[in-house]
Amino acid sequence: MPGQLKEVRNRIRSVQSIQQITKAMKMVSAAKLRRAQDAILQMRPYAQKLQEMLQNIVSNSTGDSDMSLADQRPAEKVLLIVITSDRGLCGAYNMNLIKLAKQTIREKYQDQFNKGNVTMMPIGKKGYDHFTRHNFKVNKGYRDLFLNLSFEDVQKASAEVMKDFLDKQYDVVEIIYSQFKNAVTQIFQVERFLPIPKITPEPQVAGSHHSDEKKLKADFIFEPDEITLITELMPKILNTQFFKAMLDANASEHGARMSSMDKASDNADELLRSYRISYNRARQAAITTELTEIVSGAAALEG
Secondary structure, three states: OHHHHHHHHHHHHHHHHHHHHHHHHHHHHHHHHHHHHHHHHHHHHHHHHHHHHHHHHHHOOOOOOOOHHHOOOOOOOEEEEEEOOOOOOOOOHHHHHHHHHHHHHHHHOHHHHHOOOEEEEEEOHHHHHHHHHOOOOEOOOOOOHHHHOOHHHHHHHHHHHHHHHHOOOOOEEEEEEEEEEEOOEEEEEEEEEEOOOOOOOOOOOOOOOOHHHHHHOOOOOOOOOHHHHHHHHHHHHHHHHHHHHHHHHHHHHHHHHHHHHHHHHHHHHHHHHHHHHHHHHHHHHHHHHHHHHHHHHHHHHHO
16 A cells, blocks of 8 residues: 555656646747747738739739749649648647648649659658658758748748749649647648649629629739839749748647647646545555554454
8 A cells, every 4th residue: 555655646746747847838839929920910911912912913914924933734743842840749730731741642643642753842850750751752951941930041942942843843832831820720721832823713603793804804003014023023922922831830830839738737737636536545545444453453452
């Protein structure tokens, strides 16, 4: 019985020390999340409007401009940019992204994958380790972007991807990342990066003809001329889109870790409660046994 009490006491101390760590990690993640959340909430409306404007320009192009970054080719060679985290302890965050990448391959690019024409570009150590360990074709160049997350470093990665697309090393480039919604909710999604997607009008509904047509044919007045402006703006807007995905992933990671550590702390409370009940029962049983032995010994002496 004393051995059992000692074991339960050791478990209680162990759970208490783990709970201190999880609470500290939750506080650190909450502080980092606040900064990351502010960054993405300020960036997202600007990036989305730029992306919408770029799609509109591409959709309404007359063919005179250089639209090589919007060149639709048969998807023979595919690049999937998978943005995971460098560290763990954030629940199922990384595995959900990896599963989405594999699901995308199965549903859209299985034939290309079988031919060895699907390349993974993992950003973040967790994704890189998984795809390397499972013998995927991996582009190792930018796995450490989260070590110093800055627009300049992200721009280098984006520029290389655009160059590879123009050189026809890839026909399709898609970004798989987690869009930040709030601290406990992340939206895992696949977003087309290259070629630049065009706006496709929805099927017309009776009584609403010309609405989609007007939306598609919305035109811009260009100053300077369209070719100069598109040549200058297109790479910059794509760089902004890439950076937005990185900021979304950064905020999602901290939100997932904060939520995970909060649940771990709650689980530790439950464990401590059950261990203390077990400890009290064992101690009560030990006391009862000792009292019984004392009473029995006293009765034997009187006899």
